[in-house]
């Protein structure tokens with residue numbers, strides 16, 4: 409069957425554009441890279457989970473299009489998204505005696521893309537960068553928009569740059585090896601993008617629920633395409649995050665607090681986003697800022713995609729209040745809340761810190777529990 413969901417979206421940023429190509433598999437990678445860069449040496453950077461699964465096919469495709477790939481393998485995991493790993497990578501790339509035209513290609517999830525992109529931004533003051541996202545989260549979020557960074561002991565993503573890729577190539581067959589909970593985590597951001605995009609995107613998610621749960625490539629590609637279109641539009645309007653890009657933080661004020669209070673690894677990012685999205689919408693509905701029924705609808709979409717819609721019950725309320733109040737987006741006596749007024753219509757509001765406990769309380773209302781965040785199956 410010929411697919412209709414794959415295809416290319418152009419992202420326009422600061423006077424240039426780059427393609428985000430959604431493809432059935434890795435076979436077209438080499439040709440896609442050759443369409444934007446002249447063939448020569450290419451540094452393929454992956455990690456020790458993704459490399460053994462997918463790098464050989466990526467490299468075969470690159471060779472077939474006239475490229476000479478050299479592979480560098482990083483250790484897997486967010487714990488390695490550090491300045492130490494970054495420095496080692498920079499030294500390893502320079503040891504290959506590359507020149508300023510040599511592209512660096514990130515093959516992996518958001519951790520790989522962020523780290524490799526930040527190395528590409530710095531080496532010889534900037535090497536061409538290609539993203540090949542292999543997680544759903546990286547396809548719908550991390551690989552698009554040009555934010556690249558590493559973590560420090562002071563917090564996540566605190567050292568980085570804006571460095572746009574020359575190409576994003578998303579191959580859907582690689583998702584077959586991705587664990588279910590990683591797919592679910594990506595779906596949390598998909599729902600967020602659908603709320604930001606509007607009625608059509610939300611209705612499409614509702615219609616695709618069963619196919620998404622079955623991990624159909626067609627349905628996943630439809631979801632990624634809609635997400636990329638949403639993020640591309642926001643990034644084009646605000647490439648350096650000085651205004652409207654903050655709307656991408658919808659649901660994230662509570663999500664970040666939930667992740668930090670639950671403790672590392674207990675809630676996946678996208679799961680925390682789903683819980684945060686439902687709760688913030690319910691809160692805004694109560695305040696009269698959101699059309700009636702939207703919270704219930706988002707809750708049903710999330711639960712239908714097996715995302716949790718309420719936090720684990722043992723989380724400490726006062727710890728959550730402190731975590732929300734001290735979110736890095738805090739501006740003195742207020743926090744900035746992204747308010748979903750209706751599908752496709754969001755606004756930013758300053759919320760006084762005294763209102764934060766009421767916002768957190770919504771998390772613990774007696775709304776129906778969604779599936780457990782970490783099913784044992």
Ligand SMILES: NC(=O)c1ccc[n+]([C@@H]2O[C@H](COP(=O)([O-])OP(=O)(O)OC[C@H]3O[C@@H](n4cnc5c(N)ncnc54)[C@H](O)[C@@H]3O)[C@@H](O)[C@H]2O)c1
Pocket residue numbers: 455457458461484485486489516517518519520522542543544545546549550551552553554555556557564565582583584585586587590593
């Ligand atoms: N730059 C941005 O705008 C932006 C946006 C959102 C998130 N991020 C960053 O992205 C990171 C999270 O990304 P993530 O969720 O992709 O995490 P990740 O890169 O750690 O990937 C999750 C896990 O899946 C494995 N994996 C990746 N692809 C696989 C595949 N096809 N088959 C089997 N296993 C596979 C990885 O090795 C890892 O163990 C965070 O560091 C976050 O800060 C960045």
Ligand SMILES: [Zn+2]
Pocket residue numbers: 597660677681
């Ligand atoms: Zn997020």
